[in-house]
Amino acid sequence: MELVELARRTIDANTDAGPDEDGIHTAGAAVMAADHRTFTGVNLYHFTGGPCAELVALGAARAQGARQMKCIVAVGNHGRGVMGPCGRDRQIFVDYYPKMRVIVPTPDGLRSVLAADLMPLAQPWRTEAGTTHLDESLYEDPETTGPQIVRFHPRYLAAVRSGSKSRTTRFNDPATIGPARFLFESDPEVVLTGEVTDVKRCRLSEVTDEDAQAEGGQVAADLQEGLKAHYPDIELTDEVDVITFRIHRVGAESA
Numbered sequence: 001m002e003l004v005e006l007a008r009r010t011i012d013a014n015t016d017a018g019p020d021e022d023g024i025h026t027a028g029a030a031v032m033a034a035d036h037r038t039f040t041g042v043n044l045y046h047f048t049g050g051p052c053a054e055l056v057a058l059g060a061a062r063a064q065g066a067r068q069m070k071c072i073v074a075v076g077n078h079g080r081g082v083m084g085p086c087g088r089d090r091q092i093f094v095d096y097y098p099k100m101r102v103i104v105p106t107p108d109g110l111r112s113v114l115a116a117d118l119m120p121l122a123q124p125w126r127t128e129a130g131t132t133h134l135d136e137s138l139y140e141d142p143e144t145t146g147p148q149i150v151r152f153h154p155r156y157l158a159a160v161r162s163g164s165k166s167r168t169t170r171f172n173d174p175a176t177i178g179p180a181r182f183l184f185e186s187d188p189e190v191v192l193t194g195e196v197t198d199v200k201r202c203r204l205s206e207v208t209d210e211d212a213q214a215e216g217g218q219v220a221a222d223l224q225e226g227l228k229a230h231y232p233d234i235e236l237t238d239e240v241d242v243i244t245f246r247i248h249r250v251g252a253e254s255a
Contacts, residue, residue, distance in 0.1 A: 003038065004082060004103060004110070006030040007075040010040040011053070015077040027083060029053035029074040033066035034185040035153075054089050058097075067187035071112060073103035082110055090118045095125045098138040114141055147179040150196070150245070154186035159216055160247060161192070167214035167244050169207060169223060171231045175199055175243045182247065198244040205236040214244070 010028035017023025027043045031054070041056030051059075053074050061069065072093075074083045084104045085093065093100060093115035101112040116122070116138040124138070125131050143149065150168070152160065159165035160182060175196050184190040204224055212223040228234055 003030045003032055003071060003073050004075060006038060006040060007053075007073050011042055011075055011077045014042050017077065019078045023077075024050075026077045027053040027074050028077070029057040029072060031057045031061050031072040032070045033061055034068040034070055034189075035066070036070075037061075037064075037066060039064065039066065052086060052089050054085055055092065068185065068189065069097050069100045071101040071103065081105065085118065090115070091122070091125070094119045094122050094138070098124070099142055114139070147181050147193075148175060148196070149181050149183050150175055150243070152182060152184050154184045154190070157184045157186070157190060160184075163247070165214070165216050166246065167211060167242060169211065169215065169227060170241045170243060171204075171227065171234050171238060174241050180245065182245070192247050194245055194247040196243055196245045200242040200244075201239055202242065203236065204234060204238050204240050207240070207242060211242050 007028045007030040010030065011025070012028075014025055014028070015023060016025050024045045025042045026045065028040060029042075029052075030038055030040050032038050039057050039061040041053050041058075041060050043053040043056065044050040054072055057072065058069065074085065075081065076083050082103060082105045085102060093102060098114070098116040100115045102115050102118060103110055103112050104118075121134060122138075123131050123134055140146075152168070156165055177196050177199060180194055180196050182192040182194060184192075204227060207220050207223050209219045212218060212220050215223060215226075217223050217226070224236070227240065234240075
């Protein structure tokens, strides 16, 4: 809903048309990248096929260093609400960001769906190969298919790989004991396989020096301050999940 609101504010501030009037800028879009940065754009109508707001927002994201996108939405001016992407946009999403989620209106309210699911049985286009065969893997939601995903900033990749970081503490981002994919939101993404071996729920004030050391810190206060920087609204009385994990070593995953 924050992304919807951002798109609405963008077009309301920049539309060139009054209510019930035609204009050049009548829709706004907002896209969230994998690192949770957001970018906006407005459409540029032209009879030769000026770009939709979603494509302008994706171009703006790329220009500012974003490479992988999580979610996108377009909103019409003057309270017209969320608009589903046009056919051209849907094909572009499938070709370049098939696992990006797209917020669309439905009879039951707003939903977010995989971009690939907006084009059932689509044949993607690739710059190096043109139109390609149907790829059924595009229709698998990586968030719900296969082992759970635990996401990390790419700066933690070396520490996780070396084993010097074997815990992560999360607020409102739970995990369960069992197989896991550890996804580092770099470009390209890096995925390590392994498992979550323990989940301890406690108050932030109750994390220990041992927890901090397993995350590369020294004492509990280091971990608490780091979490406050990452989650600005967290309080010492809030519950967190201290997640212990191990990574499968290359050649040892079946051991």
